[in-house]
Amino acid sequence: SQTIHQWPATLVQPVGSPLSLECTVEGTSNPNLYWYRQAAGRGLQLLFYSVGIGQISSEVPQNLSASRPQDRQFILSSKKLLLSDSGFYLCAWRSTVEAFFGQGTRLTVV
Amino acid sequence: QKEVEQNSGPLSVPEGAIASLNCTYSDRGSQSFFWYRQYSGKSPELIMFIYSNGDKEDGRFTAQLNKASQYVSLLIRDSQPSDSATYLCAVQRPGSARQLTFGSGTQLTVLP
Numbered sequence: 001s002q003t004i005h006q007w008p009a010t011l012v013q014p015v016g017s018p019l020s021l022e023c024t025v026e027g028t029s030n031p032n033l034y035w036y037r038q039a040a041g042r043g044l045q046l047l048f049y050s051v052g053i054g055q056i057s058s059e060v061p062q063n064l065s066a067s068r069p070q071d072r073q074f075i076l077s078s079k080k081l082l083l084s085d086s087g088f089y090l091c092a093w094r095s096t097v098e099a100f101f102g103q104g105t106r107l108t109v110v
Numbered sequence: 111q112k113e114v115e116q117n118s119g120p121l122s123v124p125e126g127a128i129a130s131l132n133c134t135y136s137d138r139g140s141q142s143f144f145w146y147r148q149y150s151g152k153s154p155e156l157i158m159f160i161y162s163n164g165d166k167e168d169g170r171f172t173a174q175l176n177k178a179s180q181y182v183s184l185l186i187r188d189s190q191p192s193d194s195a196t197y198l199c200a201v202q203r204p205g206s207a208r209q210l211t212f213g214s215g216t217q218l219t220v221l222p
Contacts (some may be wrong), residue, residue, distance in 0.1 A: 032207060032208055034210075036212075042215075043198060043213055043214035044154070044212040045212075046209055046210070049209055051206065090154075092210075098144075098156050098159065099200070099210055101153040101154055101155075103153055104152070104153045106151075
C-alpha cells in the first residue's frame with residue numbers, strides 16, 4: 001500500500017533562518033506531488049506541484065522553493081524565513097482517484 | 111470570485127440530526143469533486159469523491175453534485191459528536207497535473 005512520510009512534525013525557526021521540509025512516498029512510482037500550506041483557521045493553499053523528477057510548478061510568488069531530486073521525494077525550502085511563512089505545511093500525492101496527505105509540519109517562525 | 115466557496119459556518123447540529131455542507135465552484139471545466147474531513151491539528155482525510163451529477167452515498171454520508179449549478183454538497187445523516195471537524199470541499203482543476211483547489215472549510219460541531 002502507498003504511504004506518505006513527512007517530517008518534522010513541528011518546527012520553530014527564527015526569522016531569517018533557512019528551511020527544509022522533506023516528503024517521501026512509498027508504494028507508488030511517478031506520483032504527482034504537491035505542497036500545500038494552511039494558515040490558522042483557513043483552507044489549503046497550493047504552493048507547488050510536480051509531475052516528475054526536476055519538474056516544479058509554482059502557484060504563488062513567495063519566499064519558498066521546491067525541488068524533486070528523486071521520483072518519490074519532494075522538498076520544500078527557504079533561504080530566509082519570514083514571519084508570514086508560519087503555518088501548517090502539507091505534502092500530498094495523487095492516485096488516479098484520491099489525494100493522500102502526509103501528517104503535516106507545523107512551522108512557527110519567531 | 112473565489113474558485114471554491116463554502117458556507118462559512120460554524121455549523122452546529124444536535125446529535126442524530128442531518129448536517130448539510132455546501133460548496134460552489136467557479137470553473138465549469140472541473141470534473142472531480144472531493145470532500146475531506148480535518149480534525150484540529152491533523153491532516154485532511156478523504157470522505158468521498160464524486161464525478162457524476164446526482165447523489166453518491168457511502169454509509170451515513172451522501173455527496174450531491176449539480177454541474178449545471180456548479181454546486182456540490184455533503185449530507186451527514188445521524189450526526190455523531192465524532193463528526194465534529196472542519197469539512198473541506200476540493201475541486202480538481204482540468205489538466206494533467208490534477209491539482210486540487212480547496213475551499214476555506216466549514217467547521218461542524220455536533221452537540222451531544
